[in-house]
Amino acid sequence: MSEFSLNALFPSLPRTARGTAVVLGSTPTGDKIQFCNGTSVYTVPIDNLTNADIYTEHSHATTVAKTSPSGYYCASGDIHGNVRVWDTTQTTHILKITIPVFSGAVKDIAWDSESKRIAAVGEGKERFGHVFLFDTGTSNGNLTGQSRVMNSVDFKPSRPFRIISGSDDNTVAIFEGPPFKFKNAFHDHVKFVHSTRYNHDGSFFASTGGDGTLILYNGVDGTKVATFEDETLKGVAHSGSVFGLSWSPDGSKIATASADKTVKIWNASTQKVEKTIVIGTRIEDQQLGIIWTKKSLVSISANGFINFLNPELGTVDEVRYGHNKGITALTTSTDGKKLYSADAEGHISSWEIATGKSNRVFPDVHTTMITGISTTNKGDLFTVSWDDFLKIAPAGGSGVDSTKTVSNKLSSQPLGLAVSVDGEVAVAACYKHVAIYSQGKLTEVPINYNSSCVALSGDKQFVAVGGQDSKVHVYKLSGSSLSEVKTISHSAEITAVSFSKNNAFLVATDQSRKVIPYSVANNFEVASQNSWTFHTAKVASVSWSPDNVRLATGSLDNSIIVWNMNKASEHPIIIKGAHAMSSVNAVLWLDETTLVSAGQDSNIKFWNVPL
Structure with missing residues (x-):
């Protein structure tokens, strides 16, 4: 029987920045969506709220991730222009290759239909786009011809192959290949082009941009076919920037996400709007990204909320906060x-x-x-x-x-804050x-010191205040007055204090990685003979189990340690990398064997730690 296991995970929301598109990926079956936050890539199931896969091997903030049509590999980009290609079939996610594509952020990634070639675009100094073979990283052409940051890229899913891209120079470009070379640029937009996407068979592609327009092109040569127009607006599709577009799986419709706080469903053959889904009225309800998978239509709000939309009814089915x-x-x-x-x-x-x-x-x-x-x-x-x-x-x-x-x-x-159970x-x-x-x-x-944390005993008798003066100040509480009864010295600033549920113990943790329990009845003398310093960095939080036997600590070192008062001399249970690349900011026991942790990575995790 293992010492611990991960029971459930409530994943982070996608990272958002106002006025910046969020590019979503999905698995080939359409049952999971992919997005980025921090240095992680999230692969989140559409029909499961307590499970997600997190890839944490990037050393810089991630920007976009796309899974190959074969489903075996994912390519993810970061703010320093690196694309990592990794295996999706194993939980260890073995790295296939890392390619430094350009100097700035990767904005979009596309795979060809054979899962052989990858195109990546973004902010560079010497180039804004690159196309390469995924297994060797060798170049497969040249994506030059646009003069500013390239925001969006897509492969035509059928032969003859094409690549399309949208740029801050207001153009949509088309490239022929392989090897790919510039064929033509189209000047139909008057502001930045945010998204360019092919339909499922490559017969058409569409583009959207900061000018609120949605334009349809012939898939092979890029001839303009039509401009979509909402009859309630003058000549445009949306009254704000359109940050994303996604074709329905059968290619008959297009969904667009806009800063005007709506998602619109368009009929691709009549170019008319079929449904307008109003997400909200606040600035955070701006829509920054959208993806239409075989299972679901999903959009991202400016505050990161994930909206599951019903394109038939024009309604919001579910929101994930x-x-x-x-x-x-x-x-x-x-x-x-x-x-x-x-x-x-x-x-x-x-x-x-x-x-x-x-x-x-x-x-x-x-x-x-x-x-x-x-x-x-x-x-x-x-x-x-x-x-x-x-x-x-x-x-x-x-x-x-x-x-x-x-x-x-x-x-x-x-x-810090401590509240009695009755709220008195x-x-x-x-x-x-x-x-x-x-x-x-x-x-x-x-007080004549600077405090850092606080605990209140369950019987409302004692208040313990941790200080930046490396001391725990224990007070007797009567009414709303405090009288100091004990000062406990540590070697470094106190980071967390907590009374056990039965009021028998007080624990204090500090910057020098120590976890020390004290006996309340014994005038706050040390209650464990063993020095508990297994963390490798500052301890951030501490929690007592309901049976008063175990203590959990979360630390800046990404790990959680579970200590046992009855087995003080034995090695504690260490959950290493509990929150990978992230400090563990809070730990809390739900019951005798279930521990919940939350991190700087915005994830909440539930651990089973059997007795």
Whole structure:
């Protein structure tokens, strides 16, 4: 029996930047979509919320990934112009080849229908595009002829082969080959060309751009066939930039995604709009990317949300929420059915643990990084953020009702939060204060050190404040006043503190990688004879198991360690690379054997750690 296993994964959302297209990939069967965030490539099933494959071998931020028509290989690009071709059939993803294509970001990648050639385009100094043989990396022609960044590329799926590309010089280019060479450029757009795509048999291709137009061309020679026009608009398809287009699998329709916050479904033969799907009215509802697979039509909103659309009805079937920035704090509902996660931009997501179904708490409670989050048995949600507020969102609807949030201004920056289960007492560790929220009133107690984290014992007797002065300050709490009863010295800044559920122990972790449990009844003397320093970098978070026997720690070293109080001298369980290339920012026990972790990589993972 293994020491641990990964039970479920709630994956990150795609990385987005306003006004920049998100290029999606998919598997040949159309049952998974591919996108990028951080240094990772995500291959996410359409019909499963708790499973995804993450490729983490890029050393720079990834930009685009496309799987070959054979399904055996994926080519992924990054911001430094590298294309990595790797095996998709094994979980180890053995690298086939790395090609430095140009100096800047790779914007788009296309495979030919034989899974032999790869075209990559983007931002370069000496060139903006390249076509090469995937197994050897040797050049298979020359994609020159456009004078600025190339944004989009596609292969004609049938012979005679062609490559098409769209550029910031407002042109669409066509290349003949192999070996490929420039044939012609078309000047039908008056702004940047964002997307160029062939239909399934290569008889036509289409292009879209910043001018809101959608144009249809002959697939072989690039003769312009038609311009699509929405009758409610003058001569254009959308009232904003069109960042992406995707043909339906049978080639009869085209879906377009636009900054005007809509996705439109077009009839390819009549060039008329059949459905307009309005995603929303806020700026975050701009549509930056789209892909129509054999299984689903998927678009990406400017905030990274993944929309599953129904092209027949013109409706949104499902939205996947989550995070695409580092997750900074986690908490669960007291019944253990819901998980709340908070991120570096102040967003809060709620998750059904059993199914992985997600929701975003709207309106946003905070505007910047959330440093503490906690739920009460009434279902209220307490949060502190770098906007210097302690806020309480009351229970309501299917989770919390953030329209009724109560705000308490703090006089210095909060770095940690501890809340009693009944919600009667909340303590925030602030830079120059300890803030106590009790019976609806906020009291601030000045301190003569800078705090970093805080814990409250379950019986509301003790408050432990970790300091940047390398000490744990233990206070007795009565009402809203604190009296210091013990100061525990460490060799480095304290990073996390936590009381066990039975109030018998207090654990403290620090910058010098130490994890030290103390006995509460024994005047906070060290409770373990063994030095627990297995992490190789700063420990970021700590959590007690419900049975008070085990401790989990997450660290900057990408790993999670599970320590056992009853077997203090034995080697702990180490989950190495729990969040690859990412610090583990939060750990939390759901029950005696289930541990949840969240990382800077925006992923939430569920681990089974048997006793």
